[in-house]
Amino acid sequence: MAQSEGQKVEGQQHPIGIYFKIWGLLFVLSTFSYLVDYFHIHSYLRWSLILIFMVLKAGLIVAVFMHMMWERLALMYAILLPPLLVLLFVAIMVFESDYTFFTRGIFFAAGS
Amino acid sequence: MTQSALTSTGEPHARPQGWQGITADWSSDQRAFKNVPWGKAMMWIFLLSDTFIFTCFLLSYMTVRISSTVPWPNPSEIFALEIGGESIPLILIAIMTFILISSSGTMAMAVNFGYRHDRVKSAVLMLVTAAFGATFVGMQAFEWTKLIMEEGIRPWGNPFGAAQFGSSFFMITGFHGFHVSVGVVFLIITARKVWRGDYDRNVRGFFTSRKGNYEAVEIMGLYWHFVDLVWVFIFAVFYLW
Numbered sequence: 001m002a003q004s005e006g007q008k009v010e011g012q013q014h015p016i017g018i019y020f021k022i023w024g025l026l027f028v029l030s031t032f033s034y035l036v037d038y039f040h041i042h043s044y045l046r047w048s049l050i051l052i053f054m055v056l057k058a059g060l061i062v063a064v065f066m067h068m069m070w071e072r073l074a075l076m077y078a079i080l081l082p083p084l085l086v087l088l089f090v091a092i093m094v095f096e097s098d099y100t101f102f103t104r105g106i107f108f109a110a111g112s
Numbered sequence: 113m114t115q116s117a118l119t120s121t122g123e124p125h126a127r128p129q130g131w132q133g134i135t136a137d138w139s140s141d142q143r144a145f146k147n148v149p150w151g152k153a154m155m156w157i158f159l160l161s162d163t164f165i166f167t168c169f170l171l172s173y174m175t176v177r178i179s180s181t182v183p184w185p186n187p188s189e190i191f192a193l194e195i196g197g198e199s200i201p202l203i204l205i206a207i208m209t210f211i212l213i214s215s216s217g218t219m220a221m222a223v224n225f226g227y228r229h230d231r232v233k234s235a236v237l238m239l240v241t242a243a244f245g246a247t248f249v250g251m252q253a254f255e256w257t258k259l260i261m262e263e264g265i266r267p268w269g270n271p272f273g274a275a276q277f278g279s280s281f282f283m284i285t286g287f288h289g290f291h292v293s294v295g296v297v298f299l300i301i302t303a304r305k306v307w308r309g310d311y312d313r314n315v316r317g318f319f320t321s322r323k324g325n326y327e328a329v330e331i332m333g334l335y336w337h338f339v340d341l342v343w344v345f346i347f348a349v350f351y352l353w
Contacts, residue, residue, distance in 0.1 A: 011227050012227065016224055019220040019221055023220075033347070036352065037188055037201060037352050046352075050348050054345065054349075058345070062337075065216055065220045066333075066334055074144055075153070078144070078156075079156050082160060083160070083163050090174070093171050093174060096175065097177075097178035097179040100175075104179065105181065
């Protein structure tokens with residue numbers, strides 16, 4: 001990026017156009033995820049679409065708006081790796097709540 | 113050229129990239145985040161911890177929803193709004209989403225103009241961001257009022273199905289709304305400092321008594337984008353599920 005006349009340019013400095021592009025993309029993605037609900041798309045297609053749009057939006061915000069893609073790898077890993085490990089926690093809780101649902105089914109069906 | 117280090121570490125050599133860069137950055141008894149000022153690194157670490165808090169909320173919501181034997185209230189119908197005699201699903205939530213995304217856009221540009229020392233544009237864009245944030249909180253207040261007064265949803269039960277719907281909803285959106293409100297207050301404080309040129313005249317902060325610089329705008333931006341980021345997840349897993 002060229003330094004503008006005599007001004008001290010420091011820190012994260014990028015052309016302003018990229019923010020407009022990401023802004024537009026986020027609008028489009030949000031519209032898409034809203035339309036998923038509006039057109040009553042169901043089952044696995046609904047889930048995959050919602051999650052894809054969610055991850056894309058989150059990625060764009062972190063990478064560009066929060067400038068993560070221009071940071072050094074050490075910071076990227078320190079901040080982005082721990083939340084990724086949360087996915088394991090999610091898997092554990094899905095397993096656990098499925099089991100709870102199953103035992104509740106048995107318990108309630110027995111007429112307590 | 114593009115490598116504009118914020119703080120001079122007195123290192124004339126180019127730093128190694130990739131995996132070698134990670135080991136080199138973390139080792140040998142030195143600061144790990146080379147070109148990131150401490151304030152920004154601390155904001156990132158705070159946001160990481162905040163991520164875990166929201167993760168716990170969303171995970172507990174997911175757990176009660178999956179394990180509930182009673183049907184879960186349909187968010188698409190509950191959050192529908194009557195406009196011109198027609199019921200449009202989730203329309204208020206969609207508008208709130210667009211407002212928050214727009215506020216993120218204006219904030220990103222405020223950071224950009226801050227680093228260019230364009231004080232007026234930066235401060236105005238931050239005030240626009242704050243206005244978007246306040247609008248968002250206002251719409252949330254409207255949504256809560258409608259849910260409590262008209263639909264009779266309470267944290268301990270509701271007429272539509274699983275009782276946990278209310279507690280999850282008020283807890284998650286309430287905590288997020290609180291984050292937005294705090295952000296609005298700090299946006300106004302930072303905008304005032306930028307407007308007065310505190311960061312150009314090395315004025316000491318009223319609370320920390322430290323001299324600030326335009327990194328403060330980027331740190332403010334990080335927090336604000338995080339609020340938007342959390343909303344992305346809430347929108348997907350709470351309203352669209």
